[in-house]
Amino acid sequence: MQKSWNHRARKLHPDDVDFHDRWGHLCAAGRRCPGQVTHLITYDYVTGRAGRVSDSSRLACEPHATRFVTKHQIEIGEPAPQRKTAFTAAVDSLTGTRHDNSRIRVRRDHSGNWYGTESGAGFFVSYAYRTELGRDDTLDTAIDVIERRAGTDKRMVRTTAWQRDGLSAVAEFVRAEDTDQWRDAPWTLMVHCLTDGYEAGTWVLTRQLAPQFRADVDKLGNTNMDLDRAIATVLRVLPLRWTLSDWTRDGDTATTTALPGPKPEPSSTVRLVAVAPRGVALGQDALIPTTTQEAS
Numbered sequence: 601m602q603k604s605w606n607h608r609a610r611k612l613h614p615d616d617v618d619f620h621d622r623w624g625h626l627c628a629a630g631r632r633c634p635g636q637v638t639h640l641i642t643y644d645y646v647t648g649r650a651g652r653v654s655d656s657s658r659l660a661c662e663p664h665a666t667r668f669v670t671k672h673q674i675e676i677g678e679p680a681p682q683r684k685t686a687f688t689a690a691v692d693s694l695t696g697t698r699h700d701n702s703r704i705r706v707r708r709d710h711s712g713n714w715y716g717t718e719s720g721a722g723f724f725v726s727y728a729y730r731t732e733l734g735r736d737d738t739l740d741t742a743i744d745v746i747e748r749r750a751g752t753d754k755r756m757v758r759t760t761a762w763q764r765d766g767l768s769a770v771a772e773f774v775r776a777e778d779t780d781q782w783r784d785a786p787w788t789l790m791v792h793c794l795t796d797g798y799e800a801g802t803w804v805l806t807r808q809l810a811p812q813f814r815a816d817v818d819k820l821g822n823t824n825m826d827l828d829r830a831i832a833t834v835l836r837v838l839p840l841r842w843t844l845s846d847w848t849r850d851g852d853t854a855t856t857t858a859l860p861g862p863k864p865e866p867s868s869t870v871r872l873v874a875v876a877p878r879g880v881a882l883g884q885d886a887l888i889p890t891t892t893q894e895a896s
C-alpha cells in the first residue's frame with residue numbers, strides 16, 4: 601500500500617497527441633486501456649521501507665484523466681509544453697553552437713592495417729575509420745579511402761591539405777553543409793515505409809545532401825500511418841527552419857527538395873542537452889507508457 605499526494609493532470613500538446621498516436625502508445629492509466637493518449641497524470645508517493653519520495657507520470661486517455669481528476673478533486677491543469685519542440689530546440693541549439701571541425705589522422709596499426717581516427721572539438725567523441733588496407737597499400741590509397749568514408753559515414757569534407765609525416769597524414773574536416781560549396785545546396789527528402797526487418801511498417805524520412813554523403817534518417821511512426829500522414833509528419837520532425845518544395849509521389853514513396861535555413865543563434869537551452877545522452881528524458885512529458893498499473 602502506498603500513500604500518494606500532489607495529484608496533477610494536464611492535457612498534452614496536440615502535436616504530442618499526434619506523436620503518441622503515430623507510435624501506437626496507449627493509455628497507461630488503466631489495465632490494457634486501448635484509449636488514445638491525450639493527458640499526462642502525475643502524483644508523488646512514498647516507496648519502499650526507506651520511505652523515499654518518488655513521483656509517477658503516466659500518459660492517459662481522456663476518460664481515465666477525467667476519472668483521475670474527479671477522484672482526487674482537482675482541475676485539469678495548464679496544458680503540457682510541447683515535448684517535440686523542447687527537444688528540437690535543444691538539438692538545434694546544440695547544432696548551432698557546436699563546432700563540427702574535426703581532425704582526421706590516417707596511419708597504420710602494429711599489424712600494418714591502415715586506419716583513421718577522427719577527433720572532434722569539445723565533448724564529441726572520436727570516431728574510428730577501419731579499412732581493409734594492409735602493408736601492400738600506400739598512404740595515398742589509405743587517404744583516398746578514408747576521405748571517402750568521412751563523407752559516407754559522417755558527411756565530413758576536407759578543408760585543408762593533408763600533412764604527411766612518414767607513414768601518417770592529418771587533415772582538417774568540417775560538415776559538408778558548413779562549407780561554401782554545400783551550404784546553399786538543396787537536400788533531397790524522401791518518405792517511405794520500411795518493408796524489411798524488425799522495423800517493417802515504420803515510416804521514415806531520409807534527408808540526403810548528395811549521394812556521396814551520409815543521409816540523415818528520421819522515424820515518423822508505425823501506427824495509423826499512410827503516405828499523407830507521413831508527409832504531414834515531416835514538418836513536425838524537421839527543425840522548423842527548413843523550406844520544402846512540393847512533394848512528388850510515386851506509389852508509397854514521396855520525394856521533395858528542401859533548403860535548411862541558417863543555424864539558430866546559440867541559446868541557453870544548450871545546457872539541457874548535457875543530460876540527454878544518458879537517456880534522461882527532457883521533461884516528464886516524454887515518458888512512454890511502460891506499465892498498465894491502475895493509477896492511484
Ligand SMILES: [Zn+2]
Pocket residue numbers: 627628629630633634635660661662663664
Ligand atoms: Zn485509459
